[in-house]
Amino acid sequence: MPFKDPCFTIHADRFLMCRMTGIFSYLSKVFFVGLIVLVTLMLIRTLTYPSQQPNVGQCSPSDADFIKLTDAMISNFQEILQIKTIAWSSSNIMLAEIKQVHHLLEKSYPHIHSSKFIKREVVNTYSLLYTVQGSDPSLKPYLLMGHMDVVPVDDQIWEVPPFEGRIKDGYLYGRVGYHGGLEFRLKSGNPPHRSFFIGLGHDEEVSGHQGAEAISKVLAARTEDLQFLLDEGMTVLKGVLDWVEPAVALIGVAEKGAVTLNVSVEDIPSGHSSMPGKESNIGVLAKALSRIEQNQHPVMFGRGPEKALLEALAPEAAFPLKFVLTNLWFFSPLVTWFLSQKPSTNAAIRTTSSVTMVGGGTKINVLPPAAWGVINHRIHPAQSIQTVSIFK
Ligand SMILES: *[C@@H]1O[C@H](CO)[C@@H](O)[C@H](O)[C@H]1NC(C)=O
16 A cells, blocks of 8 residues: 555645644654653552561560569659659759759669669759760760750640649650660669760750750760760651551651841931931831742752651552652652642741841831841751851
């Protein structure tokens, strides 16, 4: 059969259009084949993406390190929860109560406080540093951080009294946790191999300058090189994310930084308000602050820990989300857009800038000699104070 060009038989002025349609239909076929290949590859990746969860197995009461809960342990713990170690501000901490915690710790954990492997030091009168000597001195020590103070509490939003240590429906309500695990190991004649420190500050909720900072100075003076530092944990989320069924225990591996800048405008001379110039210091400042609000810092998704978190969640997620999260190489722009829609998730992917205070003007009928505004930045781990403070 001879070749028959479908465009040849039609009128000359339609010839070109017919050829173009042919090219488009060819291109759209290529596009569709490409799309099918792409989706297939992404599906294969979704279905074969391995879970990153370590297989730790079930714990059982017959395990050597199984700590059996006793009534004495619960009442010791309740007693500590009943002490109101509130830190209102750095100059208003309930210090007598902090001292009470020191005494209760000694009473509740006798093995720790009598062990020849453990040195207890009081740092800056109210903070505590325990040095636990492990059996293998070749291993670098680590540091466990915690604190004895708590933030003030609004009784109204608690289901139970916050300082009672009440047990309700199988849960013990309160804030604070102490070293029961170490006490158990010492009691069972099984001291740790690796040395470590326990640092307990007394002003964590109001800066940590008096506690954690003082402890770090003591450690630095001994030129201790740490294997790692573990501070208090983050929350366990369940049912917070759609399509993620299991509870998710978040591990904090980075923290946002902060820098607060005070910008001021003083260029325009003051004078009587009856003869103003085109602009005032307040007007110029207002424009600048508005520009800062409208020009957010760039998205840093993929340059901090948030991408790794989503990738670790991917295998545990249900289908539509799982498909997206296992293919972040393709969906990053979409995910970034989605995260930027809510203040809480937007804060996770970029440096944020909040205008928090303004001031200016002296009198109702005087042009303001100056105006100032304060911007509080929370810095993404991939940026620095320097990158955030440059104004263009
Ligand atoms: C910001 O700076 C101005 C002077 O330029 C000062 O008067 C004002 O008190 C400062 N604001 C804050 C909150 O520090």
